[in-house]
Amino acid sequence: MSDAVELFLKEAIGLHSGTIGSSVIDHAIKQRMNACGITDIQIYRQHLVTSDYERQELINAVVVPETWFFRDREAFGAAVQHLRNTSDISRPKRILSLPCSSGEEPFSMAISLFEAGFGAEDFRIDAVDVSTQNLEKAERAIYGRNSFRGSDLGLCASYFDNVDVGLQPNDRVRGQVAFTRANLFEWAPVLGEHGYDVILCRNLLIYFDRQTQERALRRLGGWLAPNGLLLVGPGESGIPTTCGYASVRAPRAFAFRKADRPQMAPAAVLPLQSSLAPRPAAPAGSPKPKPTAAAGKAAVKPFGVPRTAMPESAVSSADRAAASLAAIERAANTGRMTEARQAAAAHFADFGPSADIFYLMGLICDASGETSEAIQHYRKALYLAPDHAETLAHLALLLQSRGDISAAKALNSRLAKLEQRRSGS
Ligand SMILES: C[S@@+](CC[C@H](N)C(=O)[O-])C[C@H]1O[C@@H](n2cnc3c(N)ncnc32)[C@H](O)[C@@H]1O
Incomplete structure (x- = not known):
């Protein structure tokens, strides 16, 4: 009978039980049934139909909130380079972080852009997640050690204030990010004349089955500016190319554009070094990549040493x-x-x-x-x-x-x- 609840979760937020395992979902259901004082799964299923509150609580209990600052940091370097190269300077750049979880991702993006010389008026970040629990953490924006795994905190410390129980991005950083509770499959963003210049949709597609991944990527494609950049997670890098996107071949950034659009030179993206940066040897005799105009601009300093593009x-x-x-x-x-x-x-x-x-x-x-x-x-x-x-x-x-x-x-x-x-x- 918990099959019916699994089906509800799939239809509501796209979660495919096979990806996280039925036992994880069963555990969340049991937790919620206990909290509601319900022992019969059929009654709980009925309760879900009638209670908005319970539907949200079940979603909160079942989603995977895992995130941290500068996770897969090359992605932020690729986004910065892309926004630098976007010719239209007459309007602020628009960035979407969906799912944003507890906020580490959109705040990392804001810090990366400030570090690259963007001003507060040059960009806006919309940060969206379906979990009210994660969004409460994001709005509070106080982070402990677990949010800084592998991050070189010393180098971005100036963007954080010390508060009693952790670190909080300062007002300037927080001022760039607008949080919204929404479901990827229901949200209707106000796009205006342009879509988003960059969409970070990382570590979400892995929880969907193939059909739902396609649906998600179609929706994101509709929100992306014609030459916009889509960033996915490392475990998802094989998905967009089978759904109408083309890789921009930025090492470890997992970055894509809509395939029917002209591609920009891959070398325009300067990756940042991460804790797990690959260090492949260039094949013997391969030509050294030529420096590009973009590479000549101010390097994105604090989060790593820029490397040359690879063959x-x-x-x-x-x-x-x-x-x-x-x-x-x-x-x-x-x-x-x-x-x-x-x-x-x-x-x-x-x-x-x-x-x-x-x-x-x-x-x-x-x-x-x-x-x-x-x-x-x-x-x-x-x-x-x-x-x-x-x-x-x-x-x-x-x-x-x-x-x-x-x-x-x-x-x-x-x-x-x-x-x-x-x-x-
Ligand atoms: C693993 S976190 C990823 C966070 C961040 N993007 C990262 O890569 O670090 C997955 C997030 O997806 C959110 N989520 C799951 N299904 C969603 C949906 N249908 N719409 C919006 N957010 C969703 C969850 O609430 C959770 O916060």
Whole structure:
């Protein structure tokens, strides 16, 4: 009988039970039935039909709110470059973050644009989510450690105020973002003459079945400006090209345009380095990419070191590797350790050793209490990439917890120097 509730969720918000598992949905239903004091699923189904409040509470209980600042940060670099290259300077740029969850994504976008020299009057961000619970957090905008995973906070600290229980984006950042509670499948945005220049629809399509993904991408396509940029999550990068979009081939940004529109040069997008940035070797003898006009403009400084565009063949392999790393990270972040381990082994077999995969293997072992193995993996990551900030931070913590204070101190001082170098670059 919970099938009927699953069907309701699919019809209401597109959620396909196969993607998160019926047991997760069952758990949410049980939680809500308890809260309502209802023991019979048929009565609960009836209750859902008549109560707006309960429908919303069930949605709140079942959605996955997972998000953090500068998640897949190349996406923000790609959006900034795209907006810089958009010729129409007579109007503020319009950006949509749907789903925005608890707000980390739209605030990251605002900070990225300020850092790139955009003024408050140059852009507006609409941030939309179906969960009232997530939106309450977004409106409060007070964030703890979990919202800054892998982010180099020191470099964007000036955009945050310290408040009692965490950090809050300052008034200037918050002033750029307008939050709305809406469902992707019901919302009707006021588009005016132009659509959105950039739409971030990341880590939502993965929860839909194929038909619903197509429906979602058709709706988004209708809201996107003719040359607008659509950004999806790493695990979703294979979907838009089968639904009328073309990749702009920006490494690790997972960025697309409507396919019937003229494509801009892929090299116009300058990726930003992330904690899991792929570092593929360019094929021997491949020409060095020429610097573009866009690359000559002020680089987007604080969130990473801009890299040159990669040759196309390397890009697609890098995209696959990045998507695979992101999937491992996602599994580990959500506690699915067996899956994360299996995916890490498969990644290793497919793409070979890299600092990023050793880092993630270290993280998985670390989280599972296998400290000696974790240390070995972290050390291998640092051998391949001595400046791998996340590895430095995690290894320092681990060594400290084992009482090796001097080794932890040495790593922390390397990390501090690295941050200084990056903030000064
Ligand atoms: C995993 S979060 C993604 C947040 C952010 N885009 C990111 O990538 O970090 C998924 C969000 O999708 C929202 N959501 C699910 N179905 C939705 C729908 N039909 N319309 C709008 N938002 C939806 C959930 O409430 C949740 O906050």
